[in-house]
Amino acid sequence: MPGETMILRRWSSRIRTADEAGYVRYIEATGLRDYRATAGNLGCQMLLRRVADGVTEVTTLSWWESLEAVAAFAGTPIDLARYYPEDDEFLLEKPQSVEHHRVAASDMRL
Secondary structure (H helix, E strand, O other): OOOOOOEEEEEEEEEEHHHHHHHHHHHHHOHHHHHHHOOOEEEEEEEEEEEEOOEEEEEEEEEEOOHHHHHHHHOOOOOEOOOOOOHHHHEOOOOOEOEEEEOOOOOOOO
8 A cells, every 4th residue: 555554443441351252252243343344444353451350451453544444434533432232231431432543564464
């Protein structure tokens, strides 16, 4: 993509550690599926990190061709987090915003 900037969208929250497997299945069927179905999505990942007794931090990362592609997924304003109806069953907190970063350099080997 010469002359263009890839965008990383980052969202984080917390869930109960006991809910990890169910939440991963849920996000694969909702958020990650919707990322992949949106034109301009270059990939996505879901990360888990145990941060306290019984609490896991969850982060989703998605890569996009442009801010316009992000808007096709997220709507406007793009900095507002997008939630699904069942999120309340899992999330201990629902941050209102997400982060967007311009990818300045990259060498990913997955």
